[in-house]
Amino acid sequence: MTTVYISSLYEHHNCEIAYNPLITNTKPPNLNMQVQDQTQCSFEVTSDSILDSIYESVSDGTSSRPPSSLTAPRIPRLPVAVMEKPDYEKYYVPIFVPIGPYHFGEPKLQFVEKRKPAIAMKLFSNNKEAIKKLFEKLGEPEMVKELKSFYEESSTTEYCDKVFTKMMLLNGCFILYVINFFCGGLVEDYSELNSNEIDLVRRDLYLLENQIPFKVLKEVLRFWRIDLLEYIKRFIDLSSFVIRKRPKRKWLDNLTEIFSTNEGIGDEDEDDEEPSHLLGALHGKHSRIVKAPRRTSGPFGFKGHNFRNVNELVDVGIGFKPIKDTLSMAHIEYVKGWWGFSATVKLPPIAVSKLTRPMLLNMIAYECYCSIDDIPWVSCYVQLLATLIDHPEDVKVLRKAWVLDNYLASDQEVVKLFDEIGSDLARGSSLYLEAMYNIQRHYESRRNTLLSQLKNEYFKSPWAFFALIGALIVLFLAGVQTYFTVWNPKSTCDDLCMFLKMNHHL
Template identity: 50%
Template sequence: MPQNRNMFMQDENPQFTELSIGDQLDDASIIDSIVNAPRPHPSTARIHTVPSLVKETEDYEKYFVPNQVSIGPKYFGHPKLKLVEKLKPSFTMKLLLDDKEVLERLFKKLGQAEMVKELRNFYEERLTDQFCDKEFTKMMVLDGCFILYYIQFIFGEKFEKCRGLNSYQIAFVHQDLFLLENQIPFKVLDEVMSLMNKTADWHKKIKLFIDENILVRRRPKTRCFCFGNDQSSREEKRDNGNIYPDHLLHLLHQSLTKKPNVPKVNSNQTISNRYTFRNASELKDVGIIFKPSGMMTLAHIGFQCWWFFAATVKLPPITVDDSTKPLLLNLIAYEMCSPDAAHDSWVTSYICLLDSLIDHPDDVKALRTAGVLENSLGSDQEVAELFNEIGTDLVPNYLAYLDAKNSIQEHYEDWRGTVISQLKHEYVKSPWAFFALLGAIMALFLSGVQVYYTVWGPKSQCDELCQLLKNNHHL
């Protein structure tokens, strides 16, 4: 019977069947063409462009496009960047102490065919096609020398030797050096430093320069970064767990997110995305105290329960000023497009954590009073809006800070936290209610003392006299 029904349908509407078969053949040919098509080579770029999703935002040019200086091929030749571009040759000669021989060796080293190919591969496909090898090498030399000149003569102790830039321009140059699309391979800086000798001293200067942009207010004394020049050394991990950096922004990201020696997540541990605590003020009400962490890394926050009602959350301290937002946005964009950083995405996760802790100016005040946040931007309202804006639509690593967040949630849901919160809201935050509560407690205590001495107090001579009078006079 089903067979007859199918035949009837075919006879009734033969066109429908033919179209269906034709469509199926077309679909199959499309699928076959895709399957059999040659696969594109995976991108080896290490200097990425800003993701298209970010480019659609309203303030894209304000936070991702350089204001004063072009570094690398992306914004080379931009009209508004010509002033600093004209200063690069003179800065290069000052950095090299007018030594033309060193300059020739530098051009020869960076101009080798294999070196040019390696440096071009740092950028995304077709980004450097407009430059011939000589133009590309010249750009690398001038930009590398400009960065080192800025670090030594403008940022460093020899500021008075700088000519041609005012303080306004210098501030934006500083910001431009950490833009995602405004980078050159760190290998270029290494080659310049090696030809100038005293490479170790230069690494110390770069380390200080990175530390000044690391966002945290207090920094422990650490060993400086040491980078090798050969290919194998760039692939090896260093003692501090960092690999050879791709560029300055990558180096900054490494410094911010270096992993401490903390226990790994247990495979049997419960992973939950249900966290009902809302902000720092609410956590403070249930007895959680915030303190700055001694570990200057965004990859770790600490939780410690002490006494019976209280607990401590240790967060890496962060300084918020005018440069914080563009720096954070470029670090987050770097994590979005870099496969290495995206694995952990600590900057994104930390900003999401702060966004969850900060809803109102009172939350900023709580973190600022605790020493976790230093406000050099303006009002607490501005800081709250900054983190709320940056944290919008961000997706953190769900494993980030798992232990600490679970501990915070457990403490938040504990009955002891509820009792503390109710006492604070009903009595501590109201002075007259607090004094009334204190008076009631004192009255209750004194009444208890009186009852105790009445019932269990030692007998005095007066008590014996009264008893004698009662017995003899029938009182």
């Protein structure tokens, strides 16, 4: 049997895969039928039997509580509540390439599925012996059992071990072929995928239901003796929507950094812990905690904020800057300016493109159903941006500050994106409690409010500014004239004029 499955990989020039209805995904159960069965009440049901069913649920340990992240599959299917959303197919389901068992065998995805054997052979330079060893390694009973444990049991029981092993091998080779397209180092032949298809592939590789265990990628890379984590890190950096952009710097910024004692900006706390899959690696990179700023004042009694958007903060002297050299969303910073009249909020810079929404939604789903981290940093950062961005003018301010790059059609599209994603999230600004507390204090300051009113009244229009300067000059000259009129001291010239007037009848 092993020879049959391996030979199918070699025949990559004629690799038509027949659609087999026996190895397709099972559809979710019909919830309407379940509800109907539960609502129908028989006359034979007694109160005692109902109560006994409640008592037995306690005695046998059964519970309706969902399993913890330690016992749940590390690559789960999304709940039915998410599947019933109108945008489920658009943002959670692969549209180009299936990875793993959940969407394997779907007819609309067979176009790329047929090319996977050819891609695997090109990745191994037609080395049949290497393919055979890899297949045997991934097909070991303990290995198959471990890999299947990453998925929900009902999704893998329909595949025999040989079919499942072939699926893992082809998907692992395909993912590394795509990564090699961006990072290089393995092969130079990319003829199986064109540049237009790559964007679709990148989108599909970061869907929660479209993952394979990292262990598969590690076994495939053993052929090249390349460190998997280092190789993947380069691809994650290229795929990230948080960007490492250094804006044009002024000489004052350089001088400020030289004398700055702030410890808030630092290198990422690198952690070599292996993630479960590619989406987990992307999430770990974005939620990695950098060195926290030193706490200066406690936000005790802080009840929330009442500012609405970026422009309201700009009006009271709060500016925005990007945090440099980090991909983490777990860190924002509030920096007070000179004399307390101004302040700066530093945020991780983000690039918004057509790939941003599905990646954000699937990272948020990963936080909800997979991550063992108690703090949903990505969800909180998205909600923070949804709070700050209320109008296209807010997007414009963040673009000018290098905090946001917009690759969508308009700034209004960015507003719509964060508004729609943020509306489904629970309030999480408390995770940035100290920064939000300091921003609110600055926003409520009476002094800053007066300066804001002066700025809005006279500094937004050049003509109003010149009129203000002219009025101040007139007031100054009028004051000088009044002073010399009232308190003008006598001089020797005045005495001389009086003498000449009296003696010469001037």
